[in-house]
Amino acid sequence: MSQSQHKDCFGTMFPDNLHLRNNQQNKGKVFSVWISQLEGAVLPVRSDRSIKTDIEQWDKCKECPEFDSCYKLNLAKVALESAITTQ
Known part of the structure; x- marks a missing residue:
């Protein structure tokens, strides 16, 4: 199957881990990541990290033939x- 035959969402379940932004939701189609960074700290301090799963979207993805x-x-x-x- 060529790339033009794939759905637009193909390969987007996870957020782009190379460009995660602090203090905002980093969304993929199914999984989202939140990284909290304390503002104004001398050194960057990450105070919280969390992952959310959209179960409804996961179920839809599982039904997809791809x-x-x-x-x-x-x-x-x-x-x-x-x-x-x-690296």
Whole structure:
């Protein structure tokens, strides 16, 4: 299946981990990340991190015929993003 045949949401379950913003919701189609950073601190201090899952959207994704391929792409992107951020 070529890229033009995939749905627009293909590969977007997770937020872009390379460009997470502090003190706001970083949304993917299913998963969202919140990172709190104390404002005005001398050094950047992250005080809270959380992940939210949109179960309704997850259920819709699981019904999609492209779910397995999309999920694998998402996991590959997360693995690569994790490798890059540790460099």
